[in-house]
Amino acid sequence: MSTLIKPIDYKQLLDAKQTEQGIKLIKDFFQQNLSTELRLRRVTAPLFVLKGLGINDDLNGVERAVTFPIKDLGDARAEVVHSLAKWKRLSLAENGVEPGYGIYTDMNAIRADEELDNLHSLYVDQWDWEAVITKEDRTIAFLKNIVERIYAAIRRTEYLVCETYSQIKPFLPEKIHFIHSEELLAMYPDMTPKEREDAICKKYGAVFLIGIGGKLANGEKHDGRAPDYDDWSTIAEDGRAGLNGDILIWYPVLGRSFELSSMGIRVDKEALLRQLKIENQEQRLDLYFHRQLMSDKLPLSIGGGIGQSRLCMVMLQKAHIGEIQASIWPEDMRQKCLELGMPLI
Template structure:
């Protein structure tokens, strides 16, 4: 908790009432989702809260987080589990909806990540826009990835403009353009820094960056960060990270990437030591080319609200449960948790 105490800014006071915060959150979510759907030709669809266990469709995240699971009295499935994200479910949904290349879907994803280490940026409750777009196999390259990143960033800029027009107390924080850098370039640039320190340094310099190629080992033998081996292609993925002037740190908004084809899936499963997954339904479908090639990602709803509305704690823009000591500290620091 000492670390958390350092991270919450001294003298912080939210400039809005709870009612104003609620209205502003609604405006952020409405404006951004509409912009995103329009620019990427996405159709809003319903999404599951839980999935059948053992199919390989749920997101394994870094591979060590266990999902919340339960048995339903009148359902044949042996076990159901709350989603972590919809990274793989969306790709199967593209096929069911018979989406054409250049079109896709977006969902209002809600999840529980019970093993998440909670703090001012993290909650066990997750809300994000999970989106997925069909692409041709010939589009599995960095230019397609970067063009899509630029579109998402423009949507963020448009939403920032709309929020600041309605709430003049907020300032422009996003630069005109987003900068692209790979994790290896970061290691080469800051060889003595930790991955988190590298993100802080590059975000402070450029204010908005796309940090690409996350998941594989760097020249040092270390990973920048973990990434499940069976949805993103580790050479064609990354995170949108901005500089948060209130918190004076890098601030991740989105994780995204071009999805694995059959070759990348086999290679990454072998590197991760997860070859046992090739017998799961989802993985067989990828290997047998029964799923569309796609690009997709998750964009944090509460993260975007927290950034644009200049809040110090994610609990100011979402309802969750927090440790008693954190609640007490937030009260001392004028942080009003919902």
């Protein structure tokens, strides 16, 4: 069986009908708040893109995209997106979006190589968002301000859910704590990255972990990031590398840290060249997306993804993401979840 966290004394707080109503409530409310908070307008996004253009998100660089041939294009192959990290930046340029404004969309993906557990599914749905910024905005201070505004929208959503369903009690802290992955390593040098995340989230309740993708003092990465969207190598004003990070919370239902969002200031030309060299992937410079960026045809931007099913899972205090979304699960996991009181859709 794939990894399954077995929560102690878990009991669903909402029945199936209330859960479906709650999902709609959360999605409608949060996306409107996100749009207003960051001045984003909704756009329509693709489910798949042509292979070989460098547009698809490569995640950690090892996950295989789902591909298929297109009959009317001479069997040219398309890829189901992993996320829209790079496509959104092309869309900003195409639509002539001005600094201080941006776009968001419903992103649906299939990640066939995902290791299935309480938080990870073959089906990924998130609000992908991207906003145009200026050169002066490429700072840790600007990044933190955006994180605080997103976190405020998350807490407003929690308040609405708790007002709607009295059996659900709030647990998110008022403030989100900022820490760099290098600081976190220094605090917990003998722990794995996941153990460090658990420790810091249990301490503060909500954390934005800065600087993910580059190697730390111990010669290892906290986690992987593709080299061609988030800027994880620029030395920021605090003297540490990284203008990106993850929004993490402590989730009491599962007794572990829980990632709600991955986001960051995107690479400029210098950061792209530097990160491709670090990862020995300079051949990507021949791809369409990278040529556009190197030719100054793409705006500077900040962006990220916020998990829709994950946010609903947390807001409705579910123990498995399969209680929120319809996907495919190993039969033994489905049966075990049923026994544990968390039936999967």
